[in-house]
Amino acid sequence: MRRALTAARMRAADQAAESRFGMPSPLLMENAGRFLADAARELGAPEGRYVVVCGPGNNGGDGLVAARFLHAAGLPVTLVLVGDRAKLTPESKRNLHALGPSGIQPQPLGAVAEPRGGDVVVDALFGTGLTRAPAGEFAEAIQHMLRWRAAGAKVVAADIPSGLHTDTGEPFSPCVEADVTVTFGFLKQGQVLEPGATLCGELRCVDIGIPPEAAEPHPGVELFLVEESDARGAIAPRRSDTHKGTYGHVLVVAGSHGKSGAAAMSALGALRAGAGLVTVATRSEVVESVLGHAPEVMGWPLENRGPLGMADLEPLLEAAEKKDVLVVGPGIPRGPETTKLLGELLSRVDAPAVLDADALNAVATDLDVLRRAKGPLVLTPHPGEMSRLTGVPTKDLQKARVEVARDFARTHGVTLVLKGARTLIAHADGSVYVNPTGNPGMATGGMGDVLSGVLGALLGQGLKLPEAAWTAVYAHGLSADLMVARRGRLGLIATDVAKGMCNVWTRWNR
Ligand SMILES: NC(=O)C1=CN([C@@H]2O[C@H](COP(=O)(O)OP(=O)(O)OC[C@H]3O[C@@H](n4cnc5c(N)ncnc54)[C@H](O)[C@@H]3O)[C@@H](O)[C@H]2O)[C@@H](O)CC1
Ligand SMILES: [K+]
Incomplete structure (x- = not known):
């Protein structure tokens, strides 16, 4: 039986991981990004290219870490950074800086060579912090990812497909459709309910170092996925000494x-x-x-x-x-x-x-x-x-x-x-x-x-x-x-x- 959390409970668990259990956010992000890169590599063809689409929050930070690991593995990485670079979270800024030696520079969406079969798109645009329907350049990035997938590329979502509501499982319009979703620490409600479950594709929950105890039990409102x-x-x-x-x-x-x-x-x-x-x-x-x-x-x-x-x-x-x-x-x-x-x-x-x-x-x-x-x-x-x-x-x-x-x-x-x-x-x-x-x-x-x-x-x-x-x-x-x-x-x-x-x-x- 696995618990599925809301975005608010997930935030509280992230905070508790640091304040009560000494697992700081940058470490969790490092682990998250590594798992994400591993999942992407599994999906890519030997000659495949990797397009990592990062948003303004820590979900984007996970993508930046994944880009670093993919590059370190000798794979061709294209980075797209959507939103105002000045507004990146401190963790994301650190990880953008850490990409420096790789020479990877963020590309505008329009400059990306269209991914196709064998290529992999890492969706790190929004995670549990999505609060409203994606619009403007964010919506455009999601439309691109939908189109790339339709053209044969595989999509790996970081934590949750961008555009999906973490709590309800209802998608905003537009919303990414993933082949694999690598979710961090705990399942989220929106991943186990339809239509969210379908949009996630194959759902993998990975341990990035958040202790299970960091998510307080909430008797009376728990949502469980039956396994x-x-x-x-x-x-x-049945025992042998039994009858009808x-x-x-x-x-x-x-x-x-x-x-x-x-x-x-x-x-x-x-x-x-x-x-x-x-x-x-x-x-x-x-x-x-x-x-x-x-x-x-x-x-x-x-x-x-x-x-x-x-x-x-x-x-x-x-x-x-x-x-x-x-x-x-x-x-x-x-x-x-x-x-x-x-x-x-x-x-x-x-x-x-x-x-x-x-x-x-x-x-x-x-x-x-x-x-x-x-x-x-x-x-x-x-x-x-x-x-x-x-x-x-x-x-x-x-x-x-x-x-x-x-x-x-x-x-x-x-x-x-x-x-x-x-x-x-x-x-x-x-x-x-x-x-x-x-x-x-x-x-x-x-x-x-x-x-x-x-x-x-x-x-x-x-x-x-x-x-x-x-x-x-x-x-x-x-x-x-x-x-x-x-x-x-x-x-x-x-x-x-x-x-x-x-x-x-x-x-x-x-
Ligand atoms: N300790 C932590 O907090 C960890 C967080 N992690 C990652 O961080 C994610 C949560 O990070 P955040 O809370 O920064 O949230 P997100 O990265 O999901 O995005 C939030 C950012 O997007 C903006 N935003 C929300 N909806 C928008 C919209 N429709 N259009 C434009 N901008 C919008 C918000 O204002 C905020 O700046 C998780 O899903 C996970 O991927 C992981 O790195 C593991 C550790
Ligand atoms: K995402």
Whole structure:
């Protein structure tokens, strides 16, 4: 699990490195520049040229150090210095001076021979100090770098692509697109959220000598990037003296006429994620159809007709007895009484519950249902459902995903999985986890149903929240990534991801 910091926290960490740990800024810059030069050399062809574009702040200083190392390695370096030279930071001035013996002189942008395939551009224009949209000569420098990359040059960004907002991951216009981003000390929030994550290209976090302790913990606002070792480590290898009763009994409340597949996919997700037993409670007319997809599943027919309502309460309470977890929502028939039914059901069941799809839409009309729930809750909305839960228009919500998710989880005391590229898992304590797995092949119906089942299975196996949630999301996305690596994105379907969970378990030796 790696923390991702804001620009303000990064500044504080830089200062603490010097004041508390005796690691002065020039030393950190020297290390940063060396790593940057190494990354650039790795990307360049043997006959490649190196264009280093430096800005007015310390990010530019990192570029100047990199230029010195590249030159020392005998490589051809062109230096561009954008902005007023008189306003360079003291560290940058020192490093410009240190370039003296190399004979490298800053060139105007227009005088640079256009880089192409085999060449490397080092983007050291702006780092974490960017405060506004780049304009004038700065915007022009970014446009050049975009053009050079389009012509085949590789771009290495120092710390963060210039033009990208360190905290939000939203780009200003224009913004550099990098092949590799070498970031210093800690990950930054904007690098782990989309679209920033894509603009960074391959992200490498290097240790320039800032001790981890220099970044004070900020409980309640931490943002973490989930790593494979975290998700793998959350799932214990199976002991030999165990049986189906050890791994949890999942009750899936899902499906309706025309949507029996939703129930089946959720159940399949649960089965493929190791649930000991899976029972699907659904309208009696679709029970057989659900079981037809997975004979391992048990059916619990709900004998009433039409939308789920109060008449279903007793049968559902009975179904929930001795179950370790509930998954409620995929394809349920929703009507005027569904909200009340869910409120009553959840207020009387101790087991954790996953709320998905139409269960979310039902809850959106009375969020008090969440407060009254007896067991822990996980909600798994996509942005449209999240918009209904919060009243925030989808477009605005997508620009403030972290804040909206964190606020909701905190206010309602739940774990919230906000789906989409870089799914977020927000916990009631304010921590937010970013999931890096998954791909655009997953933009097809049923993926969420499978996820709800996977999550149910992990809760049923005793994982706690939020761990169960970020592990399920990671594994589900990884299943899709492994599938796509073999078969391409376009034809990926949800049942592939359910089946493909086995590839995740093979990889993790589970
Ligand atoms: N101890 C430290 O502080 C270290 C800092 N390092 C580097 O320093 C960077 C941060 O340095 P700075 O805080 O100097 O910030 P930057 O180098 O990111 O740039 C800030 C400068 O750009 C100006 N600026 C901001 N937005 C602008 C815009 N849109 N148009 C024109 N000018 C604009 C600011 O007024 C300021 O002069 C990090 O990203 C990292 O690369 C590293 O050298 C490691 C050590
Ligand atoms: K940069």
